[in-house]
Amino acid sequence: MQPTIEVLPDKAQLIERSQALIVEKIQNAIAQQGRCTLALAGGSTPKPIYAAIAQQSLPWEQLFIFWGDERYVPSDHPDSNEGMARSVWLDQVPIPAENIFPMPTGAASPSAAAESYEQTLKAFFQVSGSEIPRLDMVLLGLGDDAHTASLFPQTEALQVRDRWVTVGNKSGEPRLTLTVPLINQANSVIFIVSGANKQTALAHVFAAEAEDSAYPARLIQPHGELWWLLDTAAGANLSLLTG
Template identity: 60%
Template structure:
């Protein structure tokens, strides 16, 4: 496992950097095995990245899109992660519809829909116990949550499923489990804003409690973990706070 930390000047530079990394990893995966699998994040921070990716000239028929979490709302709801990604990126490029694999939210039972998406992933990836996505994009809340893995919730301890049900203030959400995220080849956190500083200081400390700050639980089994922060988010971090290293290959 390799872990990189980069603190960019502002959110514009954060998006430029993440675009460069994502495009290079897409190209690398396709060159290596003919396809690239990506799990998307919701929230406001990745939206401009998706808008930039929509401008790329990529072999869309070789890219498969999944979601790392989803609010339990219809696909056309304003809060839907799928809706945001489609509007910002997927509907703007000639990606085959069968290459887009959204989380289902229409069974009126989040646990049933979680099991359905679990089966979808297992059918797509085959016999892998923990499917290895080429890229998983993640955001982070000011409470340290990522995907829909919230502090001190039962979803954090799930280790026998790919998909489980997270919960925020009584509202269910579908989410990747921690082991599924940690199986990825590249995990990329995009974090922006002053309100993330306190959680980041906890997460980057070697003694942090992952059940209090779930992003701390993201420790890839064999892949690369990238933390891309804007200066507002990373302002309070010092070399003492982190065991991460600066990326020695900034051209990636």
């Protein structure tokens, strides 16, 4: 399926459009199946989007929150993706605590934590055998090195196909991350990208030919919808690449 690419005039309109699309997808999933499962992105770009969603009136008890990746730090650490999402969104709305599934960072090792989160997903989705669960929506960012989630260039995590959660690695720093097969199983994957420093990464991601392991976001080719929401600073040259 071809991606839907939208280039918004500025960051404020990127935030507004992203919030509106996410809320629309939440509402549609709940209308169709009585719940919405959503994996969150970390970083600075989603923060104002989450704050905007917190102002909406939604059936919070039908929303189930997961994470696409997490730094291996406690939830009260300034770098925690969970901590950020809780502070600006989840702690501001009446979502049941049992609907929130953070990645564990207190296990004996990152690999044990990844295994634990995979078991959490298996228990929630109740899939059998080799079946891969289908999240309704996965939110992703893009690094200036074209990494997404904690799938970094030329790392072992990119090759994992038999797990749903694995250990990512950034310069020797462990992260937890959903794997390529799990992300690609989603009904909707939405990249939200801001800033001129992302132009080179986007050029490689959208190039007709490039090495996937060097530009990991190229590996994200979901069975469902793929959205790229960009501000003009990031997407200024994208029309040249995509025609």
